[in-house]
Amino acid sequence: MMITELKAFVLLAETGSVQAVAERLPLTQPAVTRQLQRLESLLDVSLLDRRAKPARLTSAGQAVLREARKVLAAVDELKRAASTNAQPQGTLRLGVVHALADAQLADGLEALGARYPGLGLQLASGWTNELLPRIDQGELDAAVVFMAGTAGGVPHAPGRLLATEEIVFLAARKTALGRHPTLLELNQIGWVLTPDGLCGSRSALRAAVESAGAPLHIAAEVHDVGLQLSLAERGLGVALLPRQRAMALRRPQLRRIAPPGLRLAMQVSLVQAPHLGALQQAVDWLAQRLAGQDRQP
Amino acid sequence: MMITELKAFVLLAETGSVQAVAERLPLTQPAVTRQLQRLESLLDVSLLDRRAKPARLTSAGQAVLREARKVLAAVDELKRAASTNAQPQGTLRLGVVHALADAQLADGLEALGARYPGLGLQLASGWTNELLPRIDQGELDAAVVFMAGTAGGVPHAPGRLLATEEIVFLAARKTALGRHPTLLELNQIGWVLTPDGLCGSRSALRAAVESAGAPLHIAAEVHDVGLQLSLAERGLGVALLPRQRAMALRRPQLRRIAPPGLRLAMQVSLVQAPHLGALQQAVDWLAQRLAGQDRQP
DNA sequence: GTACGTTACGGCGTACGTAAGAATA
């Protein structure tokens, strides 16, 4: 109630004629008359001075006209804010898996802030299996996660696939290994893994090792990637790292190893809550950027 | 359409429960649910994340919530402006008869401006018979006018009676007149009248003189009251003036005369257009002040 | 007289309440 009446009233003030209002709504004259009457009865004020035939606005009508324009402007503003094309406002709550929370991501987020100045950003890093429930809980709007597995069959991650990346094995050059070490040889050295490595790489690795006839030998479980690499450099284990990240390293004491029979890969994907509204385009923009750079150095 | 839905939505955001909204509107739960659905469909946005049972607002919902509050605030503002109790805004277009457009009125108008700071004032002076049509034409909101006639029967003026005032006769002391001159004696000197004296005093005077057996002898017709008095002082005619105004004069050369058989009077009244809305209280205030002072010096 | 706006009447759409169903906590 009331907004349509206000529109009619403002139009009347602008055109000066009920007829003209009726044509532009479009409606019949009686309908417009009744809308105006309805508005007067809702507000309990005489808005029109009907002593003359092209009725004039009363002084109360003048005052109401000003306020009516404000109301309609506010309604337009609301519709604009509701439309998916609107400039995103508010805060985008973004989750990122630990392993990708690096400088490259920071660049992307900075660019996001530049692209959408009105948008606040709230970042949360966590493991894939932590982030996904938080999206379901409505705590996050979107998250960059990954799933890992054998190169042939990575468990398909939910959301949009941003990139597929190989996971490489890194071992110390000084370690006594042949040119093409087998998986079991590497397993004897032991693996340096991330603790809650529930993104799939650990299980794929375990499956491969066990099918080769040995139990998975975990040499170390640490969060910090720098520590993982240091351990590997010291020959205390074999570390796993996404290919791009490994190539960006300046760790000459490490060598990359490709054991026969096992190629691990991971899929980076962007998961989002449904119904993001205007935030959707920001998420889309981020997805495109992250996919576009394809995490190439 | 839409405002009731926005109310429901804002209430939902505040209470967090459809149930609570339903109780406070008051409505049944299904009705509230449908209002929310309707709003979503009107805006073509998902406002609620229904994955959880006490449904949460989506990010789009957050944005819409902000704008919805603005809309409702604007609507409240409109209702306030429409209410008769609202602070008068805009311009009060006031007409005043020439004869009352004096310093005393200026005081009243100044006080009006002080009482209603938001109110603009547009003053028009004119004759009663000019002002009344302008009210009908919607050019004026109110006017202070008067009607004159014999003391017994002043033609009743439209609008509110503010004051009844006697009209006195002023003649030069030096004029050869008895202690109680008759109407015909005064008529022989002649009358100093205002030209468009259509407010009644002239016709009452003419009727009285002619019934006494002589034609109305007009010595001068001038607008300016000062000139009228100067002419009277010089013995060139008899001037007519409201009693209060005459008593405020410092014209020792003039004497006040009360001819037997004719007492003229005038009624000051305030006429207004219908449907003034919030301006009404300003008019009421002015009427009360003008009547309250009763034009006593 | 003509144009413009207002009432009168019939039809349709829409919003509500009641009651049953789905889904979450």
Add this chain to the structure above:
DNA sequence: TATTCTTACGTACGCCGTAACGTAC
């Protein structure tokens, strides 16, 4: 299981269009 929200159905209210009327220019 209990609470909360959503869907289904019938009813009533409200708004519009057509037509007749009243009124200012």
